[in-house]
Amino acid sequence: MSHLQELESRSIYLIREMAERYGADKVAMLWSMGKDSTTLLWLARKAFLGALPFPVVHLDTGCKFEAMYAYREQWAREWGLDLRIVRNQTALDAGMGPHKGKLACCGALKTDTFKHAITDLGLKAVYLAIRRDEHGVRAKERFVSPRAADFKWQYQDQPLELFDQYADAPAEEGGHVRVHPILDWSELDVWEYIRAEKIPVIDLYFAKDGKRYRSIGCRPCTSPIASDAADLDKVIAELQASPAGERDGRAQDKEDEAAMQKLRALGYM
Numbered sequence: 686m687s688h689l690q691e692l693e694s695r696s697i698y699l700i701r702e703m704a705e706r707y708g709a710d711k712v713a714m715l716w717s718m719g720k721d722s723t724t725l726l727w728l729a730r731k732a733f734l735g736a737l738p739f740p741v742v743h744l745d746t747g748c749k750f751e752a753m754y755a756y757r758e759q760w761a762r763e764w765g766l767d768l769r770i771v772r773n774q775t776a777l778d779a780g781m782g783p784h785k786g787k788l789a790c791c792g793a794l795k796t797d798t799f800k801h802a803i804t805d806l807g808l809k810a811v812y813l814a815i816r817r818d819e820h821g822v823r824a825k826e827r828f829v830s831p832r833a834a835d836f837k838w839q840y841q842d843q844p845l846e847l848f849d850q851y852a853d854a855p856a857e858e859g860g861h862v863r864v865h866p867i868l869d870w871s872e873l874d875v876w877e878y879i880r881a882e883k884i885p886v887i888d889l890y891f892a893k894d895g896k897r898y899r900s901i902g903c904r905p906c907t908s909p910i911a912s913d914a915a916d917l918d919k920v921i922a923e924l925q926a927s928p929a930g931e932r933d934g935r936a937q938d939k940e941d942e943a944a945m946q947k948l949r950a951l952g953y954m
Contacts, residue, residue, distance in 0.1 A: 689878050696725075696866040697732045699828060699851075700812065703864045707810040709738035712864075713769070714812040715799075716741045718753045719901045720886055723760075724875050725814035725867055727884050730764065740767040742802055742811075746794040747777055748903035756887050769806070773798040783905040790906075800836050803861055812864045818871050819931055827851075828868050834859030872931050873924050880917045891915050900931050 686694065704712055714729060714737070716722045729737055743757060761768040773781070776793040783790050803811065817824040827843050829851035844851075867875070879886060889898045896909040897920075914923040 689874065689881060692867075692870055692874060693728065693731075693878070695869075696728045699864065699866045700729050700732045702851075703810050703812070703829070703862075704733075704738065707862075711807065711809040712739045712811065713742050713802075713806055713808055714739065715814070716743055716757075716766075716768075717814075717902075718743070718749075718756050718887060719814075720875055720879065720890060721814035721816060721819075721867065723884060723886060724870075724878060725812060726764075727882060728866060729812065735764075737766065740769050740806070742769045742771060742806075744795050744798045744802070745770050745772045746790075746798075746903050747772065748782070748794075748905055750887075750889060750901065750904050752887050752889055753901065756885075760885065769802070771798055771802045771805075773801070783903070787906060790903075803836070808861055810862045810864050812866060814867055815865050816870050816872070816875070817868055826863075826865055826868060828865050830863045830865065832860050832863060873921065876917065876921050876924060880921065890920065892919075 714722075714726065716726055726741065741761070757768070760766075773794050776797070781790060781793045785793075802808075815826065817826065825843065827846050829844075829846070830838065831844065832838060870878075878884070887901065889901055891897055892912045892915045895911060895913060897912040897914060898907060898909050899912075901907060910929070912923060914920040
């Protein structure tokens with residue numbers, strides 16, 4: 686098999702294994718409409734022959750790009766997804782937003798919303814499209830990572846993983862596991878897989894007027910990079926030549942050097 690085929694095979698195996706282990710009615714997948722989560726969604730659709738047996742959850746902060754909302758509606762309809770859109774309306778009504786501080790905003794509109802979704806849907810496992818090479822804190826993760834009943838991540842005490850032997854239960858009663866099927870993929874792997882599979886992605890990733898988005902999040906907290914990469918081949922060539930970090934345009938990473946670790950320890954993706 687090629688490198689991409691090996692990655693695909695391992696990811697699909699893990700997706701199927703966890704759905705079987707916990708039951709399709711107790712698992713869900715987060716979808717942010719970004720390149721990574723859409724790649725994960727594509728893999729899950731391949732794993733189940735195009736018909737997902739579990740819901741897809743979007744944590745909607747109300748601050749996304751309009752192109753993301755249009756993309757969500759189009760492909761949720763065309764792929765027949767059981768899409769659950771969840772928001773922390775109480776926090777939004779109280780005026781929560783990036784002006785309150787990036788950590789506070791992410792905590793209220795993403796982390797707290799995620800916690801409520803897990804509880805409300807009765808989930809025992811959640812698929813997430815994080816990658817080790819994206820951020821130093823995520824490099825500490827496991828493919829299957831238990832979370833306690835209070836949703837906290839004990840990053841100092843991660844389970845041992847040997848070959849395809851993964852943690853088989855939540856850390857404690859009332860806990861859940863985070864499942865990371867593309868944890869060992871690189872950013873370049875994702876883009877090469879998107880090209881090989883012809884996966885539709887949001888056009889914000891492609892350069893217009895000398896700029897493009899390399900990582901897409903909430904509109905006020907995401908900045909474009911200087912780029913002339915206007916198509917897939919040029920994006921891939923640019924990545925092969927660039928030493929810059931993928932999340933250089935994410936404001937929450939700049940506000941506090943330990944921002945990601947603080948957020949993830951409390952339950953963030």
